[in-house]
Amino acid sequence: xxxxxxxxxxxxxxxxxxxxxxxxxxxxxxxxxxxxxxxxxxxxxxxxxxxxxxxxxxxxxxxxxxxxxxxxxxxxxxxxxxxxxxxxxxxxxxxxxxxxxxxxxxxxxxxxxxxxxxxxxxxxxxxxxxxxxxxxxxxxxxxxxxxxxxxxxxxxxxxxxxxxxxxxxxxxxxxxxxxxxxxxxxxxxxxxxxxxxxxxxxxxxxxxxxxxxxxxxxxxxxxxxxxxxxxxxxxxxxxxxxxxxxxxxxxxxxxxxxxxxxxxxxxxxxxxxxxxxxxxxxxxxxxxxxxxxxxxxxxxxxxxxxxxxxxxxxxxxxxxxxxxxxxxxxxxxxxxxxxxxxxxxxxxxxxxxxxxxxxxxxxxxxxxxxxxxxxxxxxxxxxxxxxxxxxxxxxxxxxxxxxxxxxxxxxxxxxxxxxxxxxxxxxxxxxxxxxxx
Numbered sequence: 001x002x003x004x005x006x007x008x009x010x011x012x013x014x015x016x017x018x019x020x021x022x023x024x025x026x027x028x029x030x031x032x033x034x035x036x037x038x039x040x041x042x043x044x045x046x047x048x049x050x051x052x053x054x055x056x057x058x059x060x061x062x063x064x065x066x067x068x069x070x071x072x073x074x075x076x077x078x079x080x081x082x083x084x085x086x087x088x089x090x091x092x093x094x095x096x097x098x099x100x101x102x103x104x105x106x107x108x109x110x111x112x113x114x115x116x117x118x119x120x121x122x123x124x125x126x127x128x129x130x131x132x133x134x135x136x137x138x139x140x141x142x143x144x145x146x147x148x149x150x151x152x153x154x155x156x157x158x159x160x161x162x163x164x165x166x167x168x169x170x171x172x173x174x175x176x177x178x179x180x181x182x183x184x185x186x187x188x189x190x191x192x193x194x195x196x197x198x199x200x201x202x203x204x205x206x207x208x209x210x211x212x213x214x215x216x217x218x219x220x221x222x223x224x225x226x227x228x229x230x231x232x233x234x235x236x237x238x239x240x241x242x243x244x245x246x247x248x249x250x251x252x253x254x255x256x257x258x259x260x261x262x263x264x265x266x267x268x269x270x271x272x273x274x275x276x277x278x279x280x281x282x283x284x285x286x287x288x289x290x291x292x293x294x295x296x297x298x299x300x301x302x303x304x305x306x307x308x309x310x311x312x313x314x315x316x317x318x319x320x321x322x323x324x325x326x327x328x329x330x331x332x333x334x335x336x337x338x339x340x341x342x343x344x345x346x347x348x349x350x351x352x353x354x355x356x357x358x359x360x361x362x363x364x365x366x367x368x369x370x371x372x373x374x375x376x377x378x379x380x381x382x383x384x385x386x387x388x389x390x391x392x393x394x395x396x397x398x399x400x401x402x403x404x405x406x407x408x409x410x411x412x413x414x415x416x417x418x419x420x421x422x423x424x425x426x427x428x429x430x431x432x433x434x435x436x437x
Contacts, residue, residue: 008061015082061086115291139284142320222262233266286317299326303337355427379417
């Protein structure tokens with residue numbers, strides 16, 4: 001007795017991502033963003049509700065004609081890469097479902113998240129629509145880069161087979177780092193005993209895997225590998241070969257994404273960004289007033305609306321500073337905001353601690369420029385700054401130092417004028433530059 005070959009087809013991972021984007025576009029245009037029900041999808045596609053249910057669930061196959069009909073409803077032309085045998089998909093799922101790593105442990109450290117709607121929308125576009133290979137979240141210490149990463153993953157994790165989160169508080173060598181990634185992804189060691197096997201071979205293994213599987217690699221704290229006291233973005237000698245990782249993941253075609261958080265943008269990233277590579281950089285600023293207010297309201301403080309907004313203004317919408325100050329108001333001032341304002345020097349002390357990290361990492365010329373800008377205390381043009389800096393400093397060196405300060409997130413450019421980030425500015429006004437090591 002002959003057996004009939006299984007006719008069941010489902011959307012492949014690639015096809016499913018494409019049809020989801022098309023479907024969401026249709027829903028945004030025709031249903032104000034509301035999602036279609038099974039019944040509505042049945043009426044729209046002309047397919048039975050049971051067939052639509054199977055297509056959406058991707059667990060039981062349907063005939064190819066049904067997938068085509070479903071796709072046509074959303075103006076999507078199905079190609080051979082967009083569908084697969086349901087049996088084969090189930091086998092693939094069995095192989096990788098256990099490999100999704102426990103990045104969720106990071107989310108337990110984030111007690112409260114609010115705002116960042118525009119930032120999340122842009123990041124999701126880069127991640128799921130433009131399929132960027134490298135995305136960098138940049139901002140001053142405590143601005144909320146890690147929290148934004150966690151929220152982004154919560155909203156996009158269904159797009160990835162694997163999500164790996166690594167903190168770079170104490171970065172390993174590149175060879176050990178790649179070996180750790182491959183160990184996590186493959187479930188076994190790939191290190192060869194052959195002495196000729198080096199980091200280049202490991203990197204090729206990693207790229208090969210990222211071509212076959214949609215992975216999200218999150219590296220939190222990229223600036224830990226940068227050298228202090230020099231122009232921004234110079235790797236410490238022992239971490240210099242991490243530049244090869246960035247280069248390979250940017251220049252080589254693959255289906256995955258590397259997501260970095262950093263307080264300082266490397267020169268390499270700046271060059272790639274300028275060359276229109278598949279690299280995106282998002283600078284994170286303070287929270288908007290509405291989000292900052294929600295953050296304070298969650299702290300259960302007592303005060304008038306005006307006092308809440310004054311506190312937000314004093315803290316520049318900086319999430320970490322708002323949390324630190326809220327804790328002090330609860331613990332010391334019986335939750336009363338007005339009592340805290342009688343001791344405003346406390347905010348200055350907290351600002352100094354936050355800003356000192358950045359100031360201590362500057363080169364001598366960067367410090368000269370920074371404290372000159374703080375002393376002027378208003379937006380300054382390049383020509384005016386040049387007049388206020390020592391004549392021994394060439395235009396070339398001054399430009400390099402300004403670019404470095406911009407890459408550190410502590411200098412803000414508005415048209416042709418430069419100003420200091422408010423957190424660093426407040427710290428600098430209370431800091432004697434002669435005491436900086």
